[in-house]
Amino acid sequence: MKRTLLLAAALGLVAGLSACKKDEPSRWETSATATLSAAATPKIEGSKLNAFFPADNTDGHTRVFSQEKDGFVEAKLKKDGADVATLSISDASGDDAVKSKFEKSTDKVGDYPLVTVGKNQSAVLVNGKFQVKVSSPTLDPDARKAWLGKFDLAGLAKL
Amino acid sequence: MSDTPLHQLVEELPSSSITTRLLGLLDYAVPGEWKNITSFEEMVKDVTGEDDSDLIQQVGERAIALYNDPENGYQRAVWLYQTLDDTQGIAGIAALANKLSGDFDFLDFLDEVTPKADNAQAVDAGVKLIGELTAFCLVNGLPGDSIGDFASAFANAQKEDAMRLAAFLAFDCVIPLGPDFLIKLNDTIGGLTDGLLSENGRFSKIVSFLPVPDLASSKKMISDNFDATKGVLERFSVERGLEQNTLFAKVRTVLGNVDDKLDYVAAGLDLVSNHFEHTGIQSVARRVISRAYGEI
Numbered sequence: 001m002k003r004t005l006l007l008a009a010a011l012g013l014v015a016g017l018s019a020c021k022k023d024e025p026s027r028w029e030t031s032a033t034a035t036l037s038a039a040a041t042p043k044i045e046g047s048k049l050n051a052f053f054p055a056d057n058t059d060g061h062t063r064v065f066s067q068e069k070d071g072f073v074e075a076k077l078k079k080d081g082a083d084v085a086t087l088s089i090s091d092a093s094g095d096d097a098v099k100s101k102f103e104k105s106t107d108k109v110g111d112y113p114l115v116t117v118g119k120n121q122s123a124v125l126v127n128g129k130f131q132v133k134v135s136s137p138t139l140d141p142d143a144r145k146a147w148l149g150k151f152d153l154a155g156l157a158k159l
Numbered sequence: 160m161s162d163t164p165l166h167q168l169v170e171e172l173p174s175s176s177i178t179t180r181l182l183g184l185l186d187y188a189v190p191g192e193w194k195n196i197t198s199f200e201e202m203v204k205d206v207t208g209e210d211d212s213d214l215i216q217q218v219g220e221r222a223i224a225l226y227n228d229p230e231n232g233y234q235r236a237v238w239l240y241q242t243l244d245d246t247q248g249i250a251g252i253a254a255l256a257n258k259l260s261g262d263f264d265f266l267d268f269l270d271e272v273t274p275k276a277d278n279a280q281a282v283d284a285g286v287k288l289i290g291e292l293t294a295f296c297l298v299n300g301l302p303g304d305s306i307g308d309f310a311s312a313f314a315n316a317q318k319e320d321a322m323r324l325a326a327f328l329a330f331d332c333v334i335p336l337g338p339d340f341l342i343k344l345n346d347t348i349g350g351l352t353d354g355l356l357s358e359n360g361r362f363s364k365i366v367s368f369l370p371v372p373d374l375a376s377s378k379k380m381i382s383d384n385f386d387a388t389k390g391v392l393e394r395f396s397v398e399r400g401l402e403q404n405t406l407f408a409k410v411r412t413v414l415g416n417v418d419d420k421l422d423y424v425a426a427g428l429d430l431v432s433n434h435f436e437h438t439g440i441q442s443v444a445r446r447v448i449s450r451a452y453g454e455i
Contacts, residue, residue: 034223036224067446068300
């Protein structure tokens with residue numbers, strides 16, 4: 001009897017779990033209709049940011065621009081045709097949530113606070129306004145930091 | 160225009176369908192470039208290489224929010240990709256209602272297909288090419304000479320973009336038009352008339368999304384775009400072995416013993432394959448996620 005009850009309870013639990021799984025909302029559901037706040041929506045024209053990227057052919061690497069949107073420009077850094085890193089500059093001026101991570105920074109590139117994000121990204125914040133990032137699954141944090149130093153950060157700070 | 164959230168678009172893609180099986184046949188031409196990612200979380204992981212759950216959530220949420228703002232152009236790009244494969248009003252064949260189902264019978268379906276004349280097929284290919292160009296600009300934004308940038312990006316296409324280019328060449332150019340498809344495209348596009356263009360069902364659907372004001376400018380855009388990309392199209396098809404006989408033999412393994420009714424198969428493929436929509440949604444998701452990862 002006891003075993004039957006246990007079995008029934010176990011089956012009930014399994015049924016409950018599968019029902020739970022079935023009804024469980026996707027991890028993305030809550031943000032399905034969200035948009036960025038007006039303050040966090042960058043305004044600067046992307047083309048104004050291009051000039052501050054490392055030049056094409058820096059240290060034998062090619063730089064191919066891959067996205068240019070208002071407030072965001074991205075380029076692929078390649079060597080011998082293979083992807084090495086993704087470089088980006090974004091206008092974070094109105095996005096306090098994005099900027100807050102730099103308060104914990106313990107390192108710098110030039111005068112600008114440096115942080116790592118996840119395992120593949122390094123970022124600096126220039127003039128409290130522009131976020132410059134190097135993302136790469138193959139470059140280590142030191143190599144990413146070195147590439148951040150090849151951007152014209154001082155020029156960007158004057159923008 | 161599509162207002163379905165980005166994650167849902169990706170997750171509603173079939174993991175197996177006629178389209179995915181046809182695309183799978185092209186792996187020989189673009190080896191390893193395309194994985195059929197139909198989970199948004201998987202796409203975030205694939206783009207970022209990150210595995211921290213909170214970070215993945217943050218990137219995914221920002222990507223969804225970026226996509227939701229129509230000003231960013233991503234929704235229009237998805238709409239364009241969907242429309243390039245939309246057969247409603249072009250075929251109007253009831254049998255197409257179940258084209259995504261696994262037991263779809265292509266041989267039966269072929270009885271209802273009317274082969275297209277070469278010039279109509281060539282206009283279709285030209286229209287798909289400017290659809291791709293416009294979607295590309297909407298997603299990536301482009302400075303200055305957008306057609307030149309598009310041609311160079313086209314030549315360096317990777318992942319879903321490479322697969323879409325292979326599928327366009329295979330199913331919209333080489334199979335229907337044969338080995339001299341570029342000459343046929345050149346002749347038709349070079350002599351494109353207002354009538355031929357405005358009769359094209361796909362063109363009339365996408366024209367309002369093109370960055371040009373009238374029919375004359377559209378003709379010029381199609382022709383300029385073709386001139387800028389034909390070298391890439393030729394190199395890609397030759398270097399990747401996209402030959403009519405090879406492709407036809409491969410397509411038969413998916414569609415059944417379709418004999419040598421090449422014209423019918425070409426017209427049928429146009430109706431059953433959603434290669435622009437399927438890989439287009441994956442391309443848009445990849446780009447938006449990459450941007451979100453750069454912005455967070």
